[in-house]
Every structure is written in C-alpha cells, then in structure tokens.
Amino acid sequence: MSEPVVTPGHVGAPVRRQGPPGLGTLKDLSRPGRRASSFPPLDVPEADLPAEQLRRSAADLPQVAERDLVSHFTRLSQLNYGVDTGLYPLGSCSMKYNPKIAETVAALPGFARIHPLQPDHTVQGALELIWRLERALCAITGMARATLQPPAGACGELTGLLIMRRHHTKQGDPRTRVVIPDSAHGTNPASVRLAGYEALHVPSDDRGLIDLSALERLVDGSVAGLMLTNPNTLGLFEEDIERITDVVHGVGGLVYYDGANLNAILGRCRPGDMGFDIVHINTHKTFATPHGGGGPGAGPVGVTEALVPYLPVPVVERDEATGAFRVEDDRPDSIGRMHGFLGNFGILVRAYAYVFLHGRDGLKEVAERAVLNANYLASLLADAFPLAYPDGRPMHEFVATAKPLKDRTGIRAMDVAKRVIDLGFHPSTVYFPLVVEEAMMVEPTETETKESLDAFAAAMLQAAREAETDPDLLHQAPVTTPVRRLDDAHAARHLKLRW
Numbered sequence: 015m016s017e018p019v020v021t022p023g024h025v026g027a028p029v030r031r032q033g034p035p036g037l038g039t040l041k042d043l044s045r046p047g048r049r050a051s052s053f054p055p056l057d058v059p060e061a062d063l064p065a066e067q068l069r070r071s072a073a074d075l076p077q078v079a080e081r082d083l084v085s086h087f088t089r090l091s092q093l094n095y096g097v098d099t100g101l102y103p104l105g106s107c108s109m110k111y112n113p114k115i116a117e118t119v120a121a122l123p124g125f126a127r128i129h130p131l132q133p134d135h136t137v138q139g140a141l142e143l144i145w146r147l148e149r150a151l152c153a154i155t156g157m158a159r160a161t162l163q164p165p166a167g168a169c170g171e172l173t174g175l176l177i178m179r180r181h182h183t184k185q186g187d188p189r190t191r192v193v194i195p196d197s198a199h200g201t202n203p204a205s206v207r208l209a210g211y212e213a214l215h216v217p218s219d220d221r222g223l224i225d226l227s228a229l230e231r232l233v234d235g236s237v238a239g240l241m242l243t244n245p246n247t248l249g250l251f252e253e254d255i256e257r258i259t260d261v262v263h264g265v266g267g268l269v270y271y272d273g274a275n276l277n278a279i280l281g282r283c284r285p286g287d288m289g290f291d292i293v294h295i296n297t298h299k300t301f302a303t304p305h306g307g308g309g310p311g312a313g314p315v316g317v318t319e320a321l322v323p324y325l326p327v328p329v330v331e332r333d334e335a336t337g338a339f340r341v342e343d344d345r346p347d348s349i350g351r352m353h354g355f356l357g358n359f360g361i362l363v364r365a366y367a368y369v370f371l372h373g374r375d376g377l378k379e380v381a382e383r384a385v386l387n388a389n390y391l392a393s394l395l396a397d398a399f400p401l402a403y404p405d406g407r408p409m410h411e412f413v414a415t416a417k418p419l420k421d422r423t424g425i426r427a428m429d430v431a432k433r434v435i436d437l438g439f440h441p442s443t444v445y446f447p448l449v450v451e452e453a454m455m456v457e458p459t460e461t462e463t464k465e466s467l468d469a470f471a472a473a474m475l476q477a478a479r480e481a482e483t484d485p486d487l488l489h490q491a492p493v494t495t496p497v498r499r500l501d502d503a504h505a506a507r508h509l510k511l512r513w
C-alpha cells in the first residue's frame with residue numbers, strides 16, 4: 015500500500031493528535047496515591063456523618079496526577095473535528111461556525127442563572143427575549159405566531175404534524191395520509207408515522223423537482239398535507255412552489271415547510287408567501303446555534319393565523335396596557351406540551367443573538383453567501399464530481415455524484431469521503447438523498463472563505479486523481495487517523511448501547 019499523501023497548505027485540520035499516543039483510559043493511568051487536586055485545610059469543625067450514610071468501601075475512582083489528567087483530556091479533544099477546526103461540508107446538516115459572541119450572551123448571569131420555576135415578574139427580560147425572538151422568526155418565515163418549545167427540527171416536524179392533525183380533527187375531517195417527496199430527509203417519514211399518518215411518496219421529475227402532475231394525481235380528500243423543504247434536499251428551488259401549495263390546498267390539505275434549508279432563502283423570500291401553513295426552523299442550521307451532538311437544540315414552529323389556537327402551551331404573551339410579559343398555559347385547543355417549560359432557553363438566547371447581530375440585511379447576506387459558496391465549489395468540482403441534476407442551479411448546497419468515477423475506477427463516494435479525512439477535511443454527506451446514485455451532498459455554508467473552499471476542492475480533486483492512479487490508497491483510507499476505516503454496517507447491525 016502507498017504512503018499517505020498529505021498536501022501541505024490545506025486549510026483543513028487532519029484528525030490527528032499532537033504529542034505521544036495515549037496510554038488508555040484514565041483507569042489505565044491510575045496509580046495508588048496519585049492526586050490531581052488538593053483541598054485547602056479544613057477551617058470548620060470536623061463532624062461525624064451518620065453511619066448509614068458512610069460508604070462501605072472506597073469509591074473506585076482513577077488516581078492520576080494533574081499532568082496526566084490534563085494530557086488525557088487534551089489529547090482526546092485533539093482527536094475531534096468540529097466547526098471551530100475547519101470546513102464541515104455535511105450537506106443537509108448545515109454545520110456552520112457558531113459565532114462566539116452568542117456564547118458570551120448566553121453566559122450572562124441574567125440568562126444563565128435563572129430558574130424556569132421563578133415567578134414571571136422576576137424573569138421579565140428572559141420572557142421578553144422569547145417574545146421578541148418569536149416575533150422575529152414570524153417576520154422571517156411569514157407566519158402569524160410560533161412556538162419555541164421543540165428541542166430539534168425533528169421534534170418541530172412532529173409538533174407541526176400534530177397541529178395539522180388537530181386542525182383536521184376540529185374540522186370533523188380526520189385524514190390519514192401525508193405526502194412527502196422521494197428525496198425527503200429520513201425524519202419526515204418518521205414524523206409522519208409518529209403523528210399517526212401514512213406516508214405517500216411523490217416522485218421527483220428529471221429536473222430534480224416535485225413532479226407536479228404526479229402530485230395532482232396523488233392528492234385527494236384523504237391527504238392531510240404535504241411536507242416539503244425548499245430548496246429541496248437536492249439543493250434545488252422548487253420553481254412551481256405556488257402551484258404545489260395550491261394543489262394541496264385545493265383538496266383541503268395543509269402544506270408543511272421543513273426549514274432545514276431556510277438558510278438558503280433568508281431575507282429573500284418567505285415560506286408564508288409561498289403558501290406554506292406550518293414551518294419549522296432548525297436554529298442550529300439557520301442561526302448557527304451549536305448542534306450539541308443531537309441536543310439540546312431548538313426547532314421552533316410557526317403557523318398561519320388559522321392554526322394559532324393549536325400551538326403548544328405554554329406561550330409568552332405581552333400585556334398591551336402594562337408592557338409586562340406573562341406565561342400562559344390555558345389554551346383549550348392546544349396540542350399540549352412538546353418540551354419542559356418554554357424550550358431550551360440557552361439555545362434560544364444564542365439564536366436571538368445571531369438574528370439581531372445580523373439584522374435584516376445581514377441575514378439576507380448570509381443566504382446570498384451560502385448560495386455563492388455552494389455554486390463556486392460545485393463549479394470547482396464539476397469535472398470530477400458532476401452535479402446529479404446539471405440543468406438546475408443549486409442553491410446553498412449541491413448534490414454531486416461519484417458515479418462516473420466509480421464506473422471508471424471502482425472507487426465509490428465512500429472511498430473519496432474517507433480519503434478526504436486524510437487530507438484534512440471532514441467529508442461531505444454521502445449516499446443521501448437516496449434518489450441519487452453515489453451521491454455526495456456538499457454544503458459549504460456562508461462562513462467559509464474562498465481559500466478554504468479552494469483547499470477543500472483541491473483535496474477532493476486529489477482524491478479523484480488518486481482513484482485513477484492508486485485506487486488501493488482510497489480503499490484503505492483513512493490511513494492517518496487513530497481509528498482506521500470502521501465497519502459501519504457492523505456498527506448498525508450489532509448495536510452496543512451500553513459500555
């Protein structure tokens with residue numbers, strides 16, 4: 015097998031540690047009597063604890079010196095690749111740099127040290143922030159009111175579908191089916207099932223857009239609604255969106271906007287104006303709050319005026335006469351609670367900071383740069399990895415395909431992705447959307463500079479060249495990481511959920 019080739023000058027950060035290799039877990043480093051901390055001398059009288067509260071044997075804790083402790087955790091932190099380290103072009107997931115000012119704001123004691131059970135009059139500032147953020151999100155999406163409770167986009171989907179369900183039930187017309195495109199993200203059909211509906215797939219046409227005539231044939235009085243992202247999961251703007259929403263409204267259905275791609279259209283157009291009735295926002299994709307490894311996050315849901323009574327409780331209201339804010343729980347038609355209290359408040363503070371830091375013009379620029387960056391990168395990669403739908407212009411992300419490379423060399427999208435890790439970058443999403451063979455879904459986001467995009471493209475093109483000249487290297491990749499290629503099928507089939 016060839017030696018790994020790492021081109022100097024790449025902007026990405028290889029997943030590689032500095033210093034000597036680790037010697038195992040903290041338990042492995044443990045030696046009797048070593049201590050990483052010392053307590054100050056006792057300055058209060060010693061007291062005996064009740065016998066029944068004493069341990070019967072000493073706690074089995076690792077005994078390590080401070081030096082070992084710091085090296086251990088620093089070494090572990092260096093094995094990680096994150097949005098602070100370099101480009102993270104995971105299409106559909108919008109992994110973008112989170113400005114540190116949002117962290118500073120969220121850590122202000124007035125936000126960080128309050129308790130959700132405090133009386134309303136002692137937390138007026140926090141309630142005002144929630145109220146203002148709700149107004150801002152409604153202005154951005156074109157919705158009447160919103161709930162900030164759901165802790166992630168997927169929970170936003172369930173919230174929206176339960177609202178859809180409540181709407182139809184109230185009309186005395188409970189329906190059974192929800193339409194989703196064949197390119198939909200996996201959470202869409204899962205949420206449809208969780209909400210008690212059957213998922214109906216509408217195909218994409220040869221432009222990668224919803225096949226309008228298929229949709230017209232599919233919908234009838236059993237359809238509760240349609241779920242759609244726009245730009246869709248192929249990164250393409252649904253040109254017929256007004257016609258699509260009309261068709262669904264025509265049979266009495268509602269249209270749900272999956273906001274995973276809202277970052278592409280911020281300040282340019284609004285789901286409400288396209289005819290959507292319910293919208294979720296992934297604050298971690300659109301407003302750069304941390305992903306936090308699956309949570310805690312926020313997936314606010316906005317609705318049109320007609321659906322406001324069904325929003326989850328509690329809601330924050332402002333007394334017009336006094337300007338005071340209060341939390342209201344009493345809404346007879348509400349679908350109920352989707353999360354404790356008012357949601358993940360710390361994340362909402364960060365989203366607020368991002369929205370108001372940018373303002374109206376800044377958010378528009380976020381979308382414009384995201385689209386510009388994706389198109390620039392797509393053009394750099396086009397010879398080796400052509401667009402799956404070359405006739406459409408991608409928005410903030412694009413789906414390329416490694417199929418021509420695979421046909422020529424046997425090297426697959428997964429091999430390229432693994433090799434790109436050696437070359438210092440987090441790879442793009444691969445094999446999603448499922449409708450594209452050897453899909454590579456790339457989303458550079460607006461936070462990357464031209465230099466960083468150039469460097470990522472250089473790594474991808476290097477991998478494509480190596481596929482022709484040294485395919486074995488790509489089959490083996492990654493070759494520079496502490497953990498080599500994992501058997502992901504094994505990991506999925508033999509779950510180890512306990513350690």
Ligand SMILES: Cc1ncc(COP(=O)(O)O)c(C=O)c1O
Nearest residue numbers: 106107166167168199201274296
């Ligand atoms: C199109 C789409 N919809 C929904 C989701 C789910 O969002 P979350 O990860 O916030 O639950 C994602 C996540 O990547 C997505 O890409």
